[in-house]
Amino acid sequence: RPCVNPEGVxxxxxxxxxxxxxxxxxxxxxxxxxxxxxxxxAGPATMAFFRYEVAVLVWAVVLLLVxxxxxxxxxxxxxxxxxxxxxxxxxxxxVVAWGRKRQMELVWTKVSWLVxxxxxxxxxxxxx
Numbered sequence: 001r002p003c004v005n006p007e008g009v010x011x012x013x014x015x016x017x018x019x020x021x022x023x024x025x026x027x028x029x030x031x032x033x034x035x036x037x038x039x040x041x042a043g044p045a046t047m048a049f050f051r052y053e054v055a056v057l058v059w060a061v062v063l064l065l066v067x068x069x070x071x072x073x074x075x076x077x078x079x080x081x082x083x084x085x086x087x088x089x090x091x092x093x094x095v096v097a098w099g100r101k102r103q104m105e106l107v108w109t110k111v112s113w114l115v116x117x118x119x120x121x122x123x124x125x126x127x128x
Contacts, residue, residue: 055128063117070109077102078109
């Protein structure tokens with residue numbers, strides 16, 4: 001379709017060009033390898049946002065690794081409780097009984113992990 005307002009298009013493209021983030025002085029765009037945790041590209045709020053994202057990722061990875069450590073060093077049943085299938089009513093009863101017994105035997109690991117998660121989250125929030 002034909003352009004009916006070339007001046008408006010030029011004005012819009014110029015505004016778009018001015019709004020692009022570029023390095024001070026050179027006018028070149030920031031490289032994709034720019035560390036947004038330490039480089040002020042779009043203001044301090046952007047750096048704070050990316051620091052928060054890193055903190056959440058570290059928090060999640062640490063909690064996951066501690067849980068997997070419990071599973072590896074205490075019992076792999078921590079990863080399978082509640083996931084076993086039963087094809088008959090008798091087998092279902094046996095699986096439920098086993099699961100209940102195993103759950104009560106391993107409740108200390110869940111409580112220990114929850115205490116760690118609470119303390120790690122609390123102290124991590126204070127440190128952040």
